[in-house]
Amino acid sequence: MTDPIPVLQLRNVWKTYASGAVQVHALRGVDLDVHAGEYVAIMGPSGSGKSTLMNIIGCLDVASAGQYVLDGEDVARMSDNDLADIRNERIGFVFQQFNLLPSQQAWRNVELPLWYARVRSAERRQRALDSLARVGLADRAHHRPNQLSGGQQQRVAIARALVTDPALILADEPTGNLDSVSTEDVLGLLDELHAAGRTIVLITHEQEVAERAQRIVRVFDGRIADLAVGAAS
Incomplete structure (x- = not known):
């Protein structure tokens, strides 16, 4: 049974951009709740507002109007520094491009959010190794990205997303650069994380x-056009 208090709550969220003298409404009064342990996919065609919604959920952008509460915090009222802390500690990002540092070993890539959070070196290393073990890459901790397959690189990215124990995993087209075998591998891992109680927005x-x-x-x-039930429910 899901927690009655949403991990993520959007209320009447608008995002408006100025294009010369024209006001472009990328989001128009969006309401959305995601509860603890839910696995939610967001879909939409190009220009639908899907990417804008993702950026606001990820605290990469702020709403023009409305309320966004993440893990009990009113994000709309936060300073830039507070938003940076939220991005680093409360949200685990998984991107299509992996965004791994090519010169660094897998565990070094995974520890980065902890480095920014000023966690001590020994704890950073242990938590990074534990996170890699969680995604099945304990034996690849000292490999650099070019020594890993695409699916393994995305697993490293997921380990990095998990290392801070975030309230939310936000995955933006995480299989977009993967072949069919690696896609199934990564989606299977997301299924496992969901089964273990992680909150995921894909x-x-x-x-x-x-x-x-x-x-x-x-x-x-x-706008939110509809809320469909997925096959995994």
Whole structure:
């Protein structure tokens, strides 16, 4: 049974951009709740507002109006420094491009959020190694990205997302650069994390990927078009 208090709560969220004299409404009064332990996929065509919604959920951008509460914190009222702390500690990001430092070993890549959080060296290393073990890469801790397959690199990225024990895993097209075998590998890992109680929001344009989630949120013209039940529910 899900927690009655959402991990993520958007209320009447608007995002407006100025394009010359024209006001462009990327989001138009979005309401969305994601509860602890839920696995939610967000879908939408190009220009739908899907990417803008992802940026606001990830605290990479701020709403023009409305309320966003993440893990009990009113994000809309935070300073830039506070938002940076939220991104580093409360949200685990997984991106399409992996975003790994090519010169650094896997465990060094995984420890980065802890380094920014000023965690001591010995604890950083142990937590990074534990996180790699969690994603099945204990034996690849000292490999650099170019020594790993695409699927393994994405597993390193997921280990990095997990290392701070965040309230939310935010995965933006995490299988977009992977072949079919690696895609299944990464989606299987997300399934395992969900089964272990992790809260996951997945951004994707692929229906088959979205159907792994419990719930599919469709965005169209800056609004939530519907809340569909996924195949994994």
